[in-house]
Amino acid sequence: MGLNMDFAAVSTVSLVFLVLIPLAFTAGPLTGHSVLRVWPAGEKQVTLLQELLSMRKSLDIWKGPSCATCPVDIRLTPFEYDDVTSSLKENNFKVETMISDIQHVLDSQRRDLKYKPKAAVFDYSKYHTLDEINAWTMNITNVYDSMTSVFNVTKSYEGRSLMGFKISTPSPFARSAFWIEGGIHAREWISPATVIYMVGQMLDRYKIDPDITTLVDSFEWYILPVTNPDGYAYTWQSDKTRLWRKTRSKHGLCYGVDPNRNWDIEWSKSGASKDPCSDTYCGPKAFSEVEVKGVSDFLRNISGLKGFIDFHSYSQLWMSPWGYTKKLPKDFKQQDEGSAAAVDALQKVFGTKYEHGTIANIIYTASGSSADWTYGKIGVKYSYGVELRDTGKYGFLLPADQIIPSGQETLQALIGLAAYIKDNS
Structure with missing residues (x-):
């Protein structure tokens, strides 16, 4: 009887392991990963938080310290969660879990990606692969061939085209130029999606x-819908790579450079890392990334460039230079008035609220950024970096059902900004 009971016990244990092992293998790579929001209370706590984060270089900082009371968002693995949250609470930080399981959010997003219309139809309400975006670019410029033309900025590190297009309508006089780009940070999918929706409307409703x-x-x-094609393509490979931020160039044991810290202005200073494994690695030198150098060369050759927007996510911010310092540039008044015109028009659509100001003053210092370079090096007064939806509920994993609302409100912002720039060039 005792032997039978022991055998039954062993059988039960074995059965448990047989059940658990398959479940472990079907769990995604980000199962149990969470996003923690930390609320500092004053400058001393900001400094303390910066020190705590600097001791844990492996942490994925989604939203860094920016002001005395601004929230900071951190992605944590299940192994980091208890240790980090305990340390923060011991130092009297207020903490809140924004996303309890990143894999659950990813699974929902992946299921949504499976349901796509026929290849001949481009669904603006869905996220799309790089190949689909490039195919859309070719198709829409063929449909509107009288007012559009394709251009290739350069080839990426891995040999992909940085494919964009120009919209130009007949005019008896020379017009100023305006540059819009998305996807410089790979994981920020709402950026290319919003750009694509807006320019699709500009053509379809002209x-x-x-x-x-x-x-x-x-x-x-x-x-330019996707400025970092290698990184963007990499985020589509698997759940494990979905949150990749940088380019895909090789640097020692690590990959990638933050392409928005690689521009040749105040390079490698505040808000940038010299660690090749860091998400804010500025590169071995300014313009080390072929994508960034290619875009800069292309921008230099555009005649009469008056407007520039680099779309990012997330935080709902409309930002002007400088990023490398909190000092205001000489053109700040007009730059910020342009921002105000944009966010006022944006808010009228769905009530979405954006803050505006300089990059360094409303988000964090960041040297070597695109907006600083276009303003400081080639004189584009109305240069902006825009952080799209949301404010942290989903962060970089914004659901696809927010693409069209984001596009609709941002298009109205663009209409408001363009009118302001035209009147104040």
Whole structure:
């Protein structure tokens, strides 16, 4: 009887392991990963938080310290969670879990990606792969061949094209130019999706919607949907790579450079890392990344460039230079008035609130950024970095059902900004 009971016990234990092992293998790579929001209370706590984070270089900082009371978002593995949260609470930080299981959010997003229309139809309400975006670029420029033309900025580190297109309508006089780019940070999918929706509307509703017609006719438009194609393609490979931020160049044992710290202005100073494994690694030298150097060369050759926007996510911020210092540039008043015109128009659509100001003053210091370079090096007064939806509920994993609302409100912001720039060039 005793032997039978022991055998039954062993059998039960074995059965448990047989059940648990398959479950372990079907769990995603980010199962149990969470996003913790930390609320500092004053400058002393900000300094303390910066010190605590600097001791844990492996942490994925989604939103860094920016002001005395601004929240900080950190992605934590299950192994880090208890230790980090305990340390923060011991130092009297207020903490809140924004995302309890990143894998659950990813699973929902992946399920949504499976349901796509036929190849001939481009669904603006879905996220798309790089190949799908490039195919859309070729298709829409063929449909509107009288007012669009494709350009290739350069080849990426891994040999992909940085493919964009120009929108230009007939005019008896020379017009100023406006550059819009998305996807410089790979994991920020809402950025290319919003850019694509906006320019799709600019073409589809030209001569139908008077505001859009005025917008299109006001400038020569240069659109680059995905500025970091290698990184963006990498985020589509698996759940494990979905949160990749950088380029894919090789640096020792680590990969990638933050392409928004690699521009040749105040390079490798505040807000950038010299550690090749860091998400904010500035590179071995300014313009080390072929993508960044290619875009800078292309921008230099655009005649009459008056407007520049580099779209990011997340935080709902409309930002102007400088990023490398909290000192205000000489053109700040007009730059910020342009930001105000944009966010006021944006808020009227769905009530979404954006803050505006300089990069360093409302988010964090960041040297070697695109907006600083276009303003400081080639004189584009109205240069902006924009952080799109949301404010942290989903962070970099914004659901696809927010693409079109984001595009609709941001398009109105662009209409407001373009009108301001045209009147204040």
